[in-house]
Amino acid sequence: AQSVTQPDIHITVSEGASLELRCNYSYGATPYLFWYVQSPGQGLQLLLKYFSGDTLVQGIKGFEAEFKRSQSSFNLRKPSVHWSDAAEYFCAVAPANAGGTSYGKLTFGQGTILTVHP
Amino acid sequence: DGGITQSPKYLFRKEGQNVTLSCEQNLNHDAMYWYRQDPGQGLRLIYYSQIVNDFQKGDIAEGYSVSREKKESFPLTVTSAQKNPTAFYLCASRLGVYSGANVLTFGAGSRLTVL
Numbered sequence: 001a002q003s004v005t006q007p008d009i010h011i012t013v014s015e016g017a018s019l020e021l022r023c024n025y026s027y028g029a030t031p032y033l034f035w036y037v038q039s040p041g042q043g044l045q046l047l048l049k050y051f052s053g054d055t056l057v058q059g060i061k062g063f064e065a066e067f068k069r070s071q072s073s074f075n076l077r078k079p080s081v082h083w084s085d086a087a088e089y090f091c092a093v094a095p096a097n098a099g100g101t102s103y104g105k106l107t108f109g110q111g112t113i114l115t116v117h118p
Numbered sequence: 119d120g121g122i123t124q125s126p127k128y129l130f131r132k133e134g135q136n137v138t139l140s141c142e143q144n145l146n147h148d149a150m151y152w153y154r155q156d157p158g159q160g161l162r163l164i165y166y167s168q169i170v171n172d173f174q175k176g177d178i179a180e181g182y183s184v185s186r187e188k189k190e191s192f193p194l195t196v197t198s199a200q201k202n203p204t205a206f207y208l209c210a211s212r213l214g215v216y217s218g219a220n221v222l223t224f225g226a227g228s229r230l231t232v233l
Contacts, residue, residue, distance in 0.1 A: 004160075009158065034221075036224075041206075041226075041227070041229070042226055042227065043122075043124075043208055043224035043225050043226045043227050044161075044208065044210075044222075044224040045224070046221060046222075046223075049221060090160060090161070092161075105151075105163060105166065105176070106161075106163075106222060108153075108160035108161040108162075109160055110158055110159060110160045111158070111160050
């Protein structure tokens with residue numbers, strides 16, 4: 001079974017500092033990979049996704065993520081954090097090229113809460 | 119604008135009562151999903167439906183029921199058999215089954231509190 005680990009439950013950074021949120025997955029093959037962001041009491045918004053091809057993917061709001069097959073990782077980065085980036089971030093995986101009823105079922109990590117200090 | 123509407127946003131329930139959470143989408147998406155979110159546990163899949171009149175259990179289906187009579191609607195009933203129903207519930211949808219359509223769109227969620 002696939003699984004996702006986000007090692008950091010809570011991260012605090014200063015506004016303007018760089019950010020890296022870690023995500024490790026366990027899966028027998030290369031999965032589809034996603035990062036979502038959630039503001040308090042709201043639904044999830046897709047930041048970026050990796051299906052195949054270039055391992056460095058660009059997303060919305062200035063975020064990027066790099067897929068590293070050898071490390072089973074898909075870390076999220078941002079060079080300069082803004083106060084509005086404070087939220088909870090979720091990494092998720094889904095089976096790639098799976099058929100039938102398992103297709104599209106996402107497995108989520110536990111989430112990382114980001115606090116931004118002025 | 120197209121999107122997913124979940125209602126109510128907040129719901130309080132007494133123990134032993136069934137409650138139904140509404141999820142409506144106007145995105146013309148084929149697949150719909152219900153996730154439960156608890157602090158520090160991420161999201162866990164309750165039920166999903168790939169087409170009308172068909173649905174499948176997710177990882178934590180016990181104590182829940184769903185129906186999919188219309189493409190646009192996927193209501194979730196939290197029954198009295200669910201022992202710990204207090205949580206944030208998220209509905210999501212996806213365009214279709216095949217590659218290239220594998221991105222979930224989420225609603226704003228419904229928070230259920232059992233008194």
